[in-house]
Amino acid sequence: MMGSGKTTVGKVLSQVLGYSFCDSDSLIEEEVNGTPVSDIFQLYGEGFFRDKETEILRKLSIMHRIVVSTGGGAVMRPINWKHMQNGISVWLDVPLEALAQRISAVGTKSRPLLHSDSSDAYRNTYKRLSNLFEERSEAYANANARVSLENIAVKLGYRDVSTLTPTAIAIEVPLSPYLSSG
């Protein structure tokens, strides 16, 4: 989901593994001459963005030793799963309240599916995230692994998921069954 920390945690994970890191949104922006995602949506529409996203995921899927942060909506196209299944997919499951807090703190301008001029940024963001999550939760569950911030917080004895650092989250990604020791 948007704001779940895919980029932040993904970068830490790539450092731990000694892999390179790529953010699919950034690659799409580069391909459209440095146009920000929000402008791509506005100028060319979501369908254009989604086609670029699929093409970028296809290219990334043949690369090795790389951690990819995808856009939160990539899970909705079956063809994207075909590409993602060349690697190990991880669902970073963050409570919607925490997502809405993070996103409304920085504003929704760069996130076209959440943006509104509502005066109550938290409530608006929470409502839109809830709708998106309802549409997507089944698709997220296709991931090879789910990393639940709520579960990590309970395990570490924290009351609030916002106390969890990106490193504490990255080390909970259950990759050992997939990585060879050689």
Ligand SMILES: Nc1ncnc2c1ncn2[C@@H]1O[C@H](COP(=O)(O)OP(=O)(O)OP(=O)(O)O)[C@@H](O)[C@H]1O
């Ligand atoms: N564990 C964390 N603790 C505190 N803040 C965090 C944590 N993880 C991410 N953040 C903050 O939340 C915001 C969103 O994080 P990030 O950009 O990594 O998410 P994302 O899943 O890549 O989002 P998007 O898909 O919308 O680009 C950033 O401001 C980031 O600094």
Ligand SMILES: O=C(O)C1=C[C@@H](O)[C@@H](O)[C@H](O)C1
């Ligand atoms: O969840 C989504 O659908 C999106 C997430 C962002 O990373 C971008 O890919 C775009 O804003 C759409």
